[in-house]
Amino acid sequence: MNPVPVNLDRLDDPRIAAHIDKVDSRVRGGFRLCLDILGIPLPEYAKTKPAGRPSIAKLMAAADADSGTIYTYRDEKMKTGASAPKL
Numbered sequence: 480m481n482p483v484p485v486n487l488d489r490l491d492d493p494r495i496a497a498h499i500d501k502v503d504s505r506v507r508g509g510f511r512l513c514l515d516i517l518g519i520p521l522p523e524y525a526k527t528k529p530a531g532r533p534s535i536a537k538l539m540a541a542a543d544a545d546s547g548t549i550y551t552y553r554d555e556k557m558k559t560g561a562s563a564p565k566l
Contacts (some may be wrong), residue, residue, distance in 0.1 A: 487519065496524040 489495065499507055511525055539552035554560035 485517075485519075490519075490522050496522070499524055 499510060502510075507525070511521060511527075514521055514525065536553070543551040543553075549561045551560070554563075558564060
């Protein structure tokens, strides 16, 4: 078989990224498998997210960043900073 050059610029098309986001997970897995077998690096939209839920500490850190106060979940839990017991 003769090798055929492949234009990888088409993988950067936003329409392909939108389509891959909408398809069933089995199709997305097949897409990733094909790219892996061909030795083509995965685009960002085709990469999988880490399995499972984020930890409560990460969720609360994000909530603390949005709250705009000096009281944080970690300080309340560890009883440090603004949440330390008053002497």
